[in-house]
Amino acid sequence: xxxxxxxxxxxxxxxxxxxxxxxxxxxxxxxxxxxxxxxxxxxxxxxxxxxxxxxxxxxxxxxxxxxxxxxxxxxxxxxxxxxxxxxxxxxxxxxxxxxxxxxxxxxxxx
Amino acid sequence: xxxxxxxxxxxxxxxxxxxxxxxxxxxxxxxxxxxxxxxxxxxxxxxxxxxxxxxxxxxxxxxxxxxxxxxxxxxxxxxxxxxxxxxxxxxxxxxxxxxxxxxxxxxxxxxxxxxxxxxxxxxxxxxxxxxxxxxxxxxxxxxxxxxxxxxxxxxxxxxxxxxxxxxxxxxxxxxxxxxxxxxxxxxxxxxxxxxxxxxxxxxxxxxxxxxxxxxxxxxxxxxxxxxxxxxxxxxxxxxxxxxxxxxxxxxxxxxxxxxxxxxxxxxxxxxxxxxxxxxxxxxxxxxxxxxxxxxxxxxxxxxxxxxxxxxxxxxxxxxxxxxxxxxxxxxxxxxxxxxxxxxxxxxxx
Numbered sequence: 001x002x003x004x005x006x007x008x009x010x011x012x013x014x015x016x017x018x019x020x021x022x023x024x025x026x027x028x029x030x031x032x033x034x035x036x037x038x039x040x041x042x043x044x045x046x047x048x049x050x051x052x053x054x055x056x057x058x059x060x061x062x063x064x065x066x067x068x069x070x071x072x073x074x075x076x077x078x079x080x081x082x083x084x085x086x087x088x089x090x091x092x093x094x095x096x097x098x099x100x101x102x103x104x105x106x107x108x109x110x
Numbered sequence: 111x112x113x114x115x116x117x118x119x120x121x122x123x124x125x126x127x128x129x130x131x132x133x134x135x136x137x138x139x140x141x142x143x144x145x146x147x148x149x150x151x152x153x154x155x156x157x158x159x160x161x162x163x164x165x166x167x168x169x170x171x172x173x174x175x176x177x178x179x180x181x182x183x184x185x186x187x188x189x190x191x192x193x194x195x196x197x198x199x200x201x202x203x204x205x206x207x208x209x210x211x212x213x214x215x216x217x218x219x220x221x222x223x224x225x226x227x228x229x230x231x232x233x234x235x236x237x238x239x240x241x242x243x244x245x246x247x248x249x250x251x252x253x254x255x256x257x258x259x260x261x262x263x264x265x266x267x268x269x270x271x272x273x274x275x276x277x278x279x280x281x282x283x284x285x286x287x288x289x290x291x292x293x294x295x296x297x298x299x300x301x302x303x304x305x306x307x308x309x310x311x312x313x314x315x316x317x318x319x320x321x322x323x324x325x326x327x328x329x330x331x332x333x334x335x336x337x338x339x340x341x342x343x344x345x346x347x348x349x350x351x352x353x354x355x356x357x358x359x360x361x362x363x364x365x366x367x368x369x370x371x372x373x374x375x376x377x378x379x380x381x382x383x384x385x386x387x388x389x390x391x392x393x394x395x396x397x398x399x400x401x402x403x404x405x406x407x408x409x410x411x412x413x414x415x416x417x418x419x420x421x422x423x424x425x426x427x428x429x430x431x432x433x434x435x436x437x438x439x440x441x442x443x444x445x446x447x448x449x450x451x452x453x454x455x456x457x458x459x
Contacts, residue, residue: 042325070316070318072325073321075271
C-alpha cells in the first residue's frame with residue numbers, strides 16, 4: 001500500500017455491510033432519509049455536506065459531494081462559499097478558544 | 111470561439127475512432143447486455159410520434175459539448191430536394207411533431223420552407239435554437255417568423271450565470287442568450303397558458319449528471335425572472351453524450367472512464383424503456399435515416415438495410431419502421447442514466 005487513500009476505494013464503501021449487514025442497513029436507511037428533500041432541499045443539503053466534508057477533511061466525502069453539488073445544480077461560487085463557511089467555523093473555533101487562553105493568562109498574571 | 115474537430119483534423123472527427131473508444135471501455139458492461147438483463151433486448155420502436163429532421167451541421171457557435179461537431183466551417187446542409195422528400199413522407203403519415211435541429215437549423219436556407227410546409231399540414235413544429243442565432247443581422251425577422259407559425263422554441267441555456275454558460279458555449283454567449291430570450295418574451299413566447307411555447311434546455315457544464323429536472327427548473331425560473339425578467343414554459347435536462355466534442359473533453363481531462371462508469375452505475379430500467387428513439391424517426395441532412403440524432407452523429411443508420419434513405423420510405427415501409435429494431439451502443443448509457451435523457455428532457459420523474 002503506497003498511500004492510505006485511493007479514489008476507487010470510494011466504490012467499496014458498501015463492503016462495510018459485509019461485517020454487519022444490520023448496522024449497515026440501518027446506517028444507510030438513516031443516511032438516505034437525511035439527504036432526502038425535506039425542510040431543506042437536496043441541493044442545500046449537498047452544500048452543507050460539502051462544507052462538513054472539508055471540516056472533517058475526508059477526501060472521499062469531498063470527491064462525492066463536489067460531484068453531488070454539481071449534480072444538484074449548484075455552481076462553483078456557491079460551493080466555494082460552503083468551503084469558506086467550514087473554514088470560518090474551524091478557524092473561529094480555534095480563535096474563540098483564545099478566550100480560555102486569556103482566562104488562564106489573566107489568572108496567572110499580575 | 112473554438113474550432114470543430116473536423117477543422118482541427120482531430121482523430122475524433124472520425125466516427126470510427128469514436129466508436130472504437132466507446133466499445134473498448136472497461137468502465138461499464140456492454141449496453142446491449144444491460145438491455146438483455148432487463149428483458150428489453152432487442153430494443154424496438156413503439157411507434158413514430160416525432161419526425162426529427164437534422165438540416166445540417168452549420169452553426170454560428172462552436173459549443174464545447176456539441177455532439178454534432180457543428181460550427182461555422184461545416185458545410186453539410188439539407189438541400190431543397192431532400193427537404194421536399196421529408197415533407198412528402200410526412201404528408202403520408204399522421205406524425206404529430208416535426209422537430210427541426212442542426213447545427214443552427216435556422217441557418218439552412220430551407221428551414222423556413224420546412225416550417226411552412228409542416229405547419230400547413232397541421233403538424234406541431236419544434237425549433238432547437240441556440241438563441242444567439244436570433245440576433246444575427248441576417249435573421250432579424252426570425253423570431254417573428256417563428257411566432258407567426260406558432261413554432262415551439264427549445265432553446266439551449268446550460269446555466270443561469272454567465273461563467274458556466276460561456277465556458278460551455280463560448281465567450282459572450284450568455285449575454286446574447288439573455289437578449290434573445292427577452293426578445294422572445296416581448297413577442298409573446300414563454301407566457302403561461304397562452305402564446306407560443308418557449309422551453310429551455312439544461313446541459314451539465316462538465317462531466318456530471320443533470321440535477322432533478324423539477325428542482326433545476328425552479329432555480330432557473332427564480333434566477334432568470336429576478337435578474338433578467340425572463341419567463342419560460344419548461345426546462346428540460348439533457349445528459350451530455352459521450353460522443354464528438356464532449357468525448358474529446360472527457361478524454362482530454364481524464365474523465366472518460368469515470369464518466370462512463372457514472373452513467374452505467376446510474377442505469378435506470380424505467381428510463382431505458384422510455385428512451386426517445388422508440389418513438390422518433392431521425393433524418394440526416396443528406397436524407398439518411400437513423401434511430402436518433404446521436405446515432406446519426408456516430409454514422410449508425412437504421413438496422414434494416416432495405417430502408418436507409420428518406421426516398422425509400424413508402425407507406426408500407428413506414429409500418430415496418432414503427433416497430434423497427436433499434437441500433438444501440440455504449441453511448442446509449444447517456445439516455446438511460448438517472449432520470450433518463452431525451453430531446454424532451456428527463457424520461458422519468
